[in-house]
Structures are given as structure tokens and as C-alpha cells.
Amino acid sequence: MSATPAFDEMRNADGSVREPYLVLDAWLKEQPPQALGLMAADAEAIFRRLGITFAVYGSNEGTEKLIPFDLIPRIISAMEWRKLSKGIEQRVRALNAFLHDVYHRQEILKAGRVPEKLILQNSAFCPEMMGLDPAKGIYSHIIGVDIVRVGPDDFYVLEDNLRTPSGVSYMLEDREAMLQLAPELFQRLKVAPVENYPENLRRTLESVAPNSARSTPTIAVLTPGIYNSAYFEHSFLADQMGAQLCEGQDLFVDGGKVFKRTTLGPEQVDVIYRRIEDDFIDPLTFRPDSMLGVPGLFDAYRAGNVTLVNAPGTGIADDKAVYTYVPEIIEFYLGEKALLPNVPTYNCTDPEQRAYVLEHIGELVVKEVHGSGGYGMLVGPASTKAQREDFTRKIIARPDNYIVQPTLALSTCPTYVNAGIAPRHVDLRPYVLVGDQVRITPGGLTRVALTEGSLVVNSSQGGGTKDTWVLEE
């Protein structure tokens, strides 16, 4: 769809194979004609057994679907990963510093480096968080940073996810499946492990327990329940960490502390990894009609008797309009230039930029400021005239509600499709844990747009996943 040919991560323009893919290429050539087809069938059986499903909102084809898995791994060299992980660590440190500042002294606003209105009038800003000091000063402990690649050395951060990023269970299950499908490949290549993610998650959560907690803090995963699209992941992570999976009704607040109902009586909970959105976590402080949360939870958090992971109000740091200021945020708090650049972004409230956007809408990507999951989005080159006219009207009516970016030629990776192996566009979501230290799982979740030419990788829009291999030196 894009005018410039996309960078292919396996093959150079002359058809030669890039160094990190040499072993995989040789292995693929060794496979008998039917082998990949059989492996794909095996993979499907493995995933059915693992039970990984996701729900597509608004879908008529039943609520649960198997997320498509592509059996050809994506490979990242050790050197490429070093560069990426440094940039990611810099970003999450700066964003946590930003969160502490906007909920305390607001120096960055006073300095005029980020517009005050953009933060204080933003619906993602949580006034109730003002002055609260979370354990170890960390607000966002579990972060997914969406990265796209457009060239051998050109990586861009597409967005930061500091609220409740999902998908890490796919990363783990994709690896599990690959280990079963192609064990010999792991003998030929030194692939950095991802299997310790649940253990690292547990360590991270334990490290941010309140000071009053016992030496082994009690951890609960708080889920909205079985109808949530990521319920599988909630139960999977709780199980892997050896933590309790709870719904709001399983917990209660008494005497300013949070307890879980158990058959042996109430057990105090120290850390809650909550997968419920801010508005719904506590009807006493936030939405009074919420049936999902725990009444009094936020005050118990404020009293320092429990840690919420992630903290409420972290959405102000991954708001799409705030995103354009992240390089500024990194400089302000760390005094360093951003190691990973942002995708250039047009601000539609600026008349000149808006005029450019409206004239070139067919070439651009338009995103709703508060949209996610690929909903409320226009990919210019793949759009119809009616869709472009619709978005033109929307941008004129509410320019502040949209950000616009060039259509990036996302890199491609070899992907197993009906016709054999063909390049498909991919992105990457590495998962970052921030606690007593920053722990970045090597690789992350690669999402692949399975339709030829498509740039939309979201699972809700027909995307699949791949195992992501970071090579060790």
C-alpha cells in the first residue's frame, strides 16, 4: 500500500539473507514440502489445548476466537536489541518521572515544556492522585511499548501503553508453541528466554509492596471477570505467578486494609495487579455505578496499606496527544536526547498542519486521541472516499480529538500463508517491568498483519502473532 517498498527483516533488496536470519533460512530450506503445513496444523492444536482465546467486541461470530499464530519466528540480533532496550528503558524512566511530577509539583508545566491545559484538562489526568506517593515512586510498573521498524537502523515508538497493556500471555504461549514445534532450531540458535516473565512479574510486584507488608507479600490479580476480552490472560498470569485471581466481589476493605475472602477467613492483600480500568476500580472514589471494583480500595491505597499496579492516572502519560511531547519529557527529566524517536505527528489544532492533513488525508493515518485497538482509526491509503470524507468532517469538527501520522512502511517478516512464505507487515510490543529495577523481556509480542499489504496488526482487526527471538551473543 505504501509508495516506498517496506524494509524486509529477512532479505536484503538483492535477495540475500540478512545475518540474523541465516540459520532460519537454512532450516526453512531443509523442510520437506508439506512440513510447514503440518506444523501450522500442529500449532493450531497446541493453541486449542492451551486455551488461548480473545474476544472481539461487536463480532457476530461467537465471542471467543483463536488468535492466529504464525509459525515463522521474527528474529532480532543482539546488537539491535541492545539499542532497542536502552531506548525503552530511557522512555519508561522518563514517563514515570513525568507521572510523579504531574501529580506533585508540576515543574514541567510551570516550565512551559508541556502545555498545562493538555494535562490538567485531560480526561486521562486523575486529580485524585495528587500528592499521593506510590511505593518506590513508581506509577507504571507494567508497560508495553509499541515499536515499528522502517529500516535496518530505524525504529520508531508508535505508542506507549502505561495503563493495563495486554498480550503478554501470547508472547509466552507463542514461545511455548515454538519450543514444541521446532525444538531443533533452539539448539542451533541461542535465543534469549522469555519464560521467566511471570517470575519477574512476581518479583516486580513484591518489590513495590507497602512497607507494612510481610516479607512475602500477598498478591492478587484483579480481573473484571470472564466476559473481559483478556480474561484468559488474567487467569494465566495469576496461575503462573502463584497469585490469587480475584474479582471485585472477592475483596473487601475493612479498617483501611484490603482483604480477600478465603475459606480460612479474611487474608490481607498487599499488592493488587488490577486489570480493571481506573474508573471502575472503586465506586466510593470513582464511578459510583461500578460493580467491578472494591469500595474503599483507593483510600486504602492512599493510606499506604496496599499497592495498586499500575497506579490510577497513568493514562496521562500514554495519551496520544501527550505522546508528541515524550522526547521533550525525556530531555526534561533525564537531560538526554531520546534514543528512540517518535513517529512524526501532525497536530490538527495548528491551522497550517491541519490544512496539510486535510489535503493529504489519503496518504496519512488518523487516530482518535482516546482510541485503542485499531478502532476509530483511518489508514489513508487503504480507505474509501466515504471514509476519508467522514474523517475530514470529524477533524474539522474536533481537531483536538485526532492525531495524524504519515503512513509508515512497516517492516515485513516472512510469514506462512496459503501460498507459501510471503512477507507481511509487523510491529513489536516489548514488555517492561518497573520495580526495584527495570526488567525488559527480550523481544516481546510481534503482531503481524496477515492480509497482504495491510498495515493494521491489531488482533481485533485480523492480525496474528509471531514468536519473537532475540539472539544472544
Place this chain on the structure above:
Amino acid sequence: MKISIRHQLSFAVGHGNAHAVQHILLTPLDGPTQKVLRWSIELDGMDRAARIFDAFGNSAQLVSQIRPQGDLVVTVEGIVETVDRHGVVGRLPRDPMPALFRRTTPLTQSDLAIHEPLRDGARKGGNRIELLHRLMGRIGEAYGIGADDEEAHEPAAQTQAQSQSSGGEQSQEQDAGVKPEADATTVTHAFIGACRALEIPARFITGYLAESEDGPAAFHAWAEAYDDGLGWIGFDSMLGICPTDRHVRVASGLDALSCTPVRTVPDLGTPQAHGLSVEAVAQ
């Protein structure tokens, strides 16, 4: 002035609730305009309550009961010594950044007709205190609060005392041509909305109003607006004055919702105000 306060609220809990929790915002703090000599809040579960400072610097309690039955009664008693500083509160140690109080909320939308004529004055950076007094005057006119209308507003202030847990959900309905109904919450929201539209930080204040020859005791509401020089200054649009030593300041927030004196889950509705007495005591 020494002011003695006794305030009792009760909620019908009913049966069948495994738990009830409350967020209580009924504790005044010491400041330039007042010193709390004695204060107590009685309520089932208070002995185990978590005591916290909320986002706006208020002293709050998180109280809970297991299998509550019958009525939940909150009894507040205390003595506060007040000083008339013409409304100037200044800066309090736990105040969040003033800029926070430029955030508009659904309850603090401004009426263009009220704030727009003042915009030029606000922009030119003239005397902010004078501007705020003019704004209070405009609010008074808009809501029909005036010196010749003493009797009309007093019962309305009392209404506020009766419905203090409603979180500012007073009816906003207005008939064309009829001046909107004035009660302390409504006019305070209007004042705050206008301030914020003029980019002046403004916050909602709840507190007690001592009875006097000019009016009865009330659980009351007024606003504070921010001046870079003097800090926070009170404006009681309902009475058309800056708060005096009859005002005991209890809590501040973005709007009535964030200052609700007793929030409860399960929602127990509007409390029955059993009794309220706010009296000056002999020195």
C-alpha cells in the same frame, strides 16, 4: 470567635449488606483563619478507620462496617476558634498546585453571560481581587441574591445543609426568563465555573456557618479563588461577602462532588440531618 458545632447525620442502612464503607470529609484543619480546639467524629467503625489526606489536602477518614444494621449515625462535635481575615486563607501546607483548580468539571461549567464581560479585565492583568468581587456581584445579580432579598436566600442556604450528601446534584433546570434557583452549592459552582473560564484557579469549599442575626446556622458552601500575591481568598456568593469569622472551613475540592461530606457504598442516599447547631460561644 469561638464556635461550637454539633452536627448529626443519619443514614438508613437497611438489611442484607455484607459491608458498608464511608469516605468522611468532616474534619476542619488549622489554618490562618481558624484553629481547631476540639473535634470528634463518632461513627461505628471509626476506631479502626484509616486516616488519610486526600488529593486536595483534606483530612479524610475511610470507615467501614461489617454486616451493618439499622441506622448509620455520624455525630460531629467540636470547637473552632476563628479569625476574620477578610477571606484571605493564603497557602495551606497540603494544598496541591493552584493550576489544578483551573480544571473544569461537569458541575462547574460557566455561563458565558456571567464571565465574558469580565474577560478583558482578567486578560489585562488588573487587580484580580477587584475582578473577583465584580464577579461575585454578577453571580448575585444572575441568581437574584441581593441586600433587599435577605429572606429569599436564607432558607436556600438551609436547604443545602439538609441535602449535603447529594454531591451537588441539585436541579439545574431553569425556566426561560426566571432567575435560576439560588442555593449555596449552585451559586458556588457558578462562581467557580466563571473563575476557571477566566483562567483563575478556584475551588469549592464546604464548611459550617454560625448562626447570627443575619441568618441561621448551616452546613454551607463557598468558593476560594487564587491570587498570585495573597494566595487563596474566600468568596461566599450566597451571602455576597468574603467569609468572616462566622465561617468554619472544613474541606476543599474541585466541586461539590469532591467535597461530599459523607460518601457511602452502598449508596445510602441523602442523609437525614438530625440536628445541626453552630453557635458562637461566650469568650
